[in-house]
Amino acid sequence: SFLSELLLAVIFSNIEKLLDGILSDLFPGVTIPEHDYGVLQSTIHSSLCQRSLQPLPSIISKVIQLYETMLVRHGVMLVGPTGSGKTTVYLVLADTLDTLYHAGLQNPFYRPVKTYVLNPKSVSMGELYGEVNPLTLEWRDGLMALCVRAAVQDFSDDHKWVISDGPVDALWIENMNTVLDDNKMLCLANSERIKLTPSIHMMFEVQDLAVASPATVSRCGMVYIDPEELKWMPYVQTWLTGFAEKVKPLKLSEFLLEALEGVLVL
Template identity: 40%
Template sequence: MRAVKAVLVAAGNLKLQFPDDVEDTLILRSITDVNEPKFLSHDIPLFNVIISDLFPDIELPKAEYKVRIIVALLCCKDDNLEPTEYFFKKIIQSYEMMKVRHGFMLVGEPFSGKTKVLHILAETLTRMKENHGQEEKVIFRTLNPKAVTMGQLFGQFDMVSHEWTDGVVANTFREFASSHTTDCKWVVFDGPMDTLWIESMNTVLDDNKKLCLMSGKIIQMSSQMSMIFGTMDLSQASPTIVSRCGMIFMEPSELGWKPLVRSSMNTLPKILQSVEHRDLLMELFNWLLPPSLNMLRKNCMVCTAHFSHSSLN
């Protein structure tokens, strides 16, 4: 039911934005916007086949994000990031997911670009507010939930004084919820997921959007707040948490290694910034890196096990 509600909310937003469009097209676009981010690259062709069977002879118009993409390009240039099509696709998906869900997860292995997607999206929305009068400024707080204890995260009682001390999450929630500005406020949990702390987010991610503390205090989220999780996998997440969150899956294989190389080449000394030197370095990377990665994926686990066994002997 939450997935159906997300589709209906997206369709309602599109209807307000494009009141003269055919409703079949709006429903198809809302279904695509809500569901496509949660699929991996090899699942998208199957999803497109199913959609073509359900909505035959309907061409889906592309969303107009020209201004946002131009501003995002400037943000990428300032942050020395390679503006790839896949990277911008995930930025747009995160933006659209934020419109229909107050809590969503960016799931993917390291080097898939989860953190930078959020940073560029925040910079883009902030610049659009400052330069174009659109969107809202973004304020976000990032924390690693596994870097602190549960008491430091949500709050705890002092066994000596019997006083309650609020944790990082409670203080951040209270600061954002009591703010009267129209700025977007993100609480970002960037780190491994654990059942000990994620299950405490059930009421926050539900429709009532309330943080319930063990002290009995309840903090109501404001309409400008969003809960964002960046994690490598969902092995510790229960179905109740997954159903309450929007999902955006990211793959390092889709991003590739070339954007990392190009960004790092921009930091080289000036003597190596000429076209000839850059082309030569890129040829060397194309020559050496793919077979090295192939060797790493196929044989390094065996080599590591053999080294560990021989070292023990």
């Protein structure tokens, strides 16, 4: 069951049946039981509704896959094109963990989440990791160093997620290898080393892994967000929900939905 769930997180939705066939060949006569996520799944559903989003099974499944991946990896990559729902997946998981914590459920992973979001490709290497001022010879932390340092200095049991939202390439990600492996150490150019605490997770939102090195990819857990599972209908339904609250009668929203179904391909 764990092997199946781990592989489902990183494959395209249209080859799930192929995966089932391979697993049945490897383990003949073994029936994979359906895992009951109970209150976790129902809380994810509620969190999506609170954000006025459509609680689709595919999105709920991806949130659960991210949750399970983060249980075993402190470095996680959310892979998928723009608009596929990567940001929504981790935001909903953060909402869910916060809700479950305040509900009093006894699970060490059910904790509030603090996020530190940055775009590593919008700044130079010095601005990202830190550099020495050539005039004053003083060290100045970069964005990544500031985020990690702030997370380390937070001694609460809350989750701290440092999220890099941008393309992954060898220019900047190679410096993260010591962070992503078992050392959990951010090494700066001034010879300082910042040790990550158990409550810190490094998360990467990327469109693809075309230029990411195997050394980096092998250090991270992967969750692939397939845009083919989402398509366009949830966007329209969410828009029409807000539209219907402002415009009466409601039949106008139904008319717009029928019109869009006629011109857009499912």
